[in-house]
Amino acid sequence: MSPIISRGFRGRRRDDAPSDRVPPGQYVTRDFPVLSAGPTPHTPLDQWDFTIVGEVNEPRRWTWEEFRALPIEEVTVDIHCVTKWSKLDTVWQGVSIDTLLDGVETSAEYVVQFSDGGYTTNLPLKDLTGGKAWLAFGYNGQPLEPEHGGPARMLVPHLYFWKSAKWARGLRLAATDEPGFWETNGYHNYGDPWREQRYWGD
Amino acid sequence: MAGTAVLGRLTWQVAKVIDLVAETPRVKTIAFEVPGWPGHRAGQHVDVRLTAEDGYQSERSYSIASAPDGTRVELTVERIDDGEVSPYLADELEPGDQIELRGPIGGYFVWEPLQGGPILLLAGGSGVVPLMAMVRLRAAARSDADMRLLYSSRGWEDVIYREELERLNRDGLTVVHTLTRSQPPGWTGYARRVDFEMLSEVGPGPQERPHIYVCGPTPFVEAAAEALVKLGHEPQTIKAERFGPTGG
Secondary structure, three states: OOOOOOOOOOOOOOOOOOOOOOOOOOOOOOOOOOOOOOOOOOOOOHHOOOEEEEEOOOOOOHHHHHOOOOOOOOEEEEOOOOEEEEEEEEEEEEEHHHHOOOOOOOOOEEEEEEOOOOOOOEEEEEEEEEOOOOOEEOOOOOOOOOHHHOOOOOEOOOOEEEEEEOEEEEEEEEEEOOOOHHHHEEEOOOOOOOHOEEEOOO | OOOOOOOOOOOOOOEEEEEEEEEEEEEEOOOOOOEOOOOOEOEEEEEEEEOOOOOOOOEEEEEEEEOOOOOEEEEEEEEEOOOOOHHHHHHHHOOOOEEEEEEEEEEOOOOOOOOOOOEEEEEEEHHHHHHHHHHHHHHHHHOOOOEEEEEEEEOHHHOOHHHHHHHOOOOEEEEEEEEOOOOOOOOOOOOOOOOOHHHHHHHOOOOHOOOOEEEHHHHHHHHHHHHHHHOOOOOOHEEEEEEOOOOO
């Protein structure tokens, strides 16, 4: 079905939104909207850790101090939320997931990110490796605010932003794919914004 | 937790405007006829797509305001002055106009009569919209569940669904308003932002394990959810939807 015309609708085209950087159905915002399904957790740093568990030769664990001693990368990326906003040129400080997975032996092909508050999201392991994903603790050079996922959140900018878990506490590697929180609630299992994979069946 | 009943792809459907109601100076309810609408659950939303004559398109998400009612779907839209879609929906649409929408979307922020109560709904401004679908569904289903709506507005003239809420405020539904910026003469209700003390007075308490739904602007949701946790409610019982000034 070709789209029907909305009588009198012109829209406000944005000069600052290059089409090769804004996926279909998205619009550019300068704000940083907050989306999450429950209360914002506030885990004290001395009780925080990040673990890699599941199908691995040996589970890994970092305390906050150990995590912050790892090599830092600063990345500038565009992020795309399934609720339609995209934000261009966001600047994050974090640790590459490649660094966290360094030396981890696994035959797993899938991973579930898990968080304080019970949130989970799943994706193929290869979407976290090769310089595509980070565990971010800073935004614009400042500590990441709790409502945006601090103390540390996942950053997987090539997928819709629900695939970047806030308040991240670990990765569970597995041989089989296990749909996470939104993925069992009507949202697409993979979530590629360029193919507009928003919902089941997209 | 339950998934949605969505099985196939959510396709774009033509929605024809059949009725428009000005709720407040900034807020309008638009009733659509959507042939083939599969039905929805209270709390779900839709994606709306507008297409200009030259093919330019814009999409936004809006909560469904109505209880399930055949092929009729009501959206309540707050006009964001510098927005792209909401001024068109709120100011330009007339009966007979057509837009496109797809849905229903979202399987988490939903309430079903079978879940029973007690239920605590916390609304900030137009965050009342998906909660109103729950209020209306409760009435339509003749549920006797204890449902309480604490609704924060700037002033009395900003209260969406005011008369309908007054009418439904009985038989186990309790509506409590707080007016944060201006109050009409003689106002004896709450006149401040939702806080710990207000939540403990409105109840139900944590020991009753209410299903809690919070919807509003981010600062409202953050403050309300934090106060609820401080009161002793389990974070897992608190479902939140936040919206920010996203230019919608």
